Structures are given as structure tokens and as C-alpha cells.
Amino acid sequence: MGSSEQLQDWRLHALQVEEEVASAVIGQQQVIRLITVALFARGHVLLEGGVGVGKTTVLRAFARVVGGEFERVEGTIDLMPGDLVYHTYVDAEGRPRIDPGPLLRHGERLTTFFFNEINRARPQVQSLLLRAMAERSVWAFDREYRFPHMTVFADRNKVEKEETFELASAARDRFLFELGMPTPDDAQVRRALVFDADYHDVDRLLARLSPGIVPWEQLNQIGAAIQHSVQASGTIERYVLDIWQATETPQRFGIALDGVDMERFILAGASPRGMSALLRAARVVAWLAGRTHLIPEDIHAVLLPALGHRVFFTPIYELRRQELAEALIVQIVGRLAVP
Numbered sequence: 001m002g003s004s005e006q007l008q009d010w011r012l013h014a015l016q017v018e019e020e021v022a023s024a025v026i027g028q029q030q031v032i033r034l035i036t037v038a039l040f041a042r043g044h045v046l047l048e049g050g051v052g053v054g055k056t057t058v059l060r061a062f063a064r065v066v067g068g069e070f071e072r073v074e075g076t077i078d079l080m081p082g083d084l085v086y087h088t089y090v091d092a093e094g095r096p097r098i099d100p101g102p103l104l105r106h107g108e109r110l111t112t113f114f115f116n117e118i119n120r121a122r123p124q125v126q127s128l129l130l131r132a133m134a135e136r137s138v139w140a141f142d143r144e145y146r147f148p149h150m151t152v153f154a155d156r157n158k159v160e161k162e163e164t165f166e167l168a169s170a171a172r173d174r175f176l177f178e179l180g181m182p183t184p185d186d187a188q189v190r191r192a193l194v195f196d197a198d199y200h201d202v203d204r205l206l207a208r209l210s211p212g213i214v215p216w217e218q219l220n221q222i223g224a225a226i227q228h229s230v231q232a233s234g235t236i237e238r239y240v241l242d243i244w245q246a247t248e249t250p251q252r253f254g255i256a257l258d259g260v261d262m263e264r265f266i267l268a269g270a271s272p273r274g275m276s277a278l279l280r281a282a283r284v285v286a287w288l289a290g291r292t293h294l295i296p297e298d299i300h301a302v303l304l305p306a307l308g309h310r311v312f313f314t315p316i317y318e319l320r321r322q323e324l325a326e327a328l329i330v331q332i333v334g335r336l337a338v339p
Helices: 004-024 029-041 055-066 123-135 187-195 202-207 216-229 234-248 272-288 296-307 321-335
Strands: 045-048 069-074 086-090 096-100 110-116 137-140 143-146 151-156 177-180 266-268
Touching (some): 004 216, 004 272, 029 177, 055 110, 296 321
Parallel strands (some): 069 110, 110 151
Antiparallel strands (some): 086 096, 137 143
């Protein structure tokens, strides 16, 4: 697995996945591209956006065109860790029964796991999910259950704050990307979403998509092949290491943000895992463009979604996280010498 011909075939599959999803979810090209990148970089995604912007639709669309099995769990205050693993009920004869829960019921065919409103779930539930994300397995009923092809997508409700549990920093670091999904601002797209009846029946819309475009059982193999096929030059390596240092001590590179004391701004820069994630994603961007070497634009394309949530600010600035993270990434791209 991994010859240049096979990689080219897979690249065409990946572009077809994008095209199919974009036919059902209009006005979200950037989000669709980055989810495609995450899929082939074999990383999990945290989606943010207002209510009703189409987060569930885009994930159901990806689940259909990728193939395998899809599971969805609703984050609620009363959800317990065991609810992800087993399901208890009373059968018709009045006897208690235990069946496998959403993480287990599909076995190795589970490819897309969507945790809706993850910040409504208690930390214990988040913890179990994060362990499953990291290991792609759980221990239950005295044995290990593996789901090696699973990609986790979680959605965070940013509007309501009551009865929510914010994700810990270590938890957010488990996600390859944090993606904002905005309400489209293009006038034609907005008109279609409101007045075109095709976009009002999601089930019918998704049924038109081609199912199982990619052999999902090979996603891990192709992901590894992409990583080995795309090379980084010495100058790109130095550039990436400078970016890493700029997330730790931005003032060393002449980076200054309005109204921010730069000496007291950063609590912790990107972790080695974060930088590894950045490179994994950038290599997929290069592969999708048909290249076998990295260029700075590949890194820029994934810099904010891969690192924006991995740089930690001191508490006074954490309240303005989204605005300051975006400003910092813009400054890093603008200030560091591009090879």
C-alpha cells in the first residue's frame, strides 16, 4: 500500500468526497476541506458554531460518503460514562438486559462518532471519550473492544452556559482541529438555504449522496502512506521550529498585540503533540494539491485550526481566547521569515 499510483487514486477519492459533501452543504467549503484533511490525517475534530448552521448535516454527509457505521450521542447533564459503553433495559418478559452501547455496537465498522454538545456532558464522560479517542479502544465486559477506523467529531455549544462543563486544556489538545463553522455570508448561499426546498429536507438531501466512496478499512494505511510520501526540506523544518518558538515567546519575533502585555500573555506554547499534528495536517494539504513536498502555504492553511486551541493564555487573556488566538496566528504568519 502506498505506491504513487495508489496515492493518486486515493487523492481522487478524497476530492470526490469533498465534492459530494459540498453538494449537500453549501457555503462551507473551508470547513469541508479541513474535515477532509482531518479524515486523511487520521485526527479528531471539535466543531464550533451557532445553532442551526449545519454541523450535524455536514458530519452525516461525511459519514455517508466515507462509509462504515455512524453513531451520534447527545451530551446531557445526566449522561454517565457507562452510557457510551452499554445500554440497560427491561425486555418484554420483564428481565433486565444489557446490550453494547454506541461505542461498541458496531465493532470495527465504526468510522464516524459524533458527540453533540460535548460541553453539556460531565467531565467523567468527556474523560472516557478522550481515552477512546487516544487509544481507539475501550475495555468492557472483561475484554478490549477496538474501533481502529473511528474518527470522533464533537460539537461544542457556545451559546448556552448553564449546566455546561468546559473542556479542559488537555482534552482540547486531543483534537487535531478546532473548527469554527460560521453562518454563510454569501447572498446567493443565504437565499438558497432559506428559499430552496431541497435544503429543507436533510434526509432526502443526504440520500442523494454516493455512499461509501472510499474503502474506509484502508484509511489508516493511506494516512500513513501520505505522511511518508510528503517531504519537508531543511528550510521548511527551520520555519516550523520558528513557528513553535513563536507560540512560546512571540515577543522574540517582534510580535505584539494591541492591549496585550506580551510578557504576561502566554502560559504555555504549543506542545510537541500539537506541532506533530500541524505537520500531519500540512502534509495532507500538500497531498491534496498533488505535491510530494511541503511549501509554507500548506502550513498556513492549517495553522489556526491545528494550533489556535493549543496555545494557552494567562487567565486575564483566556476570556478573549478566540480573538487573541486568531490575532496571534496572523502575526506569526506575517512576522516570521517565510522560506
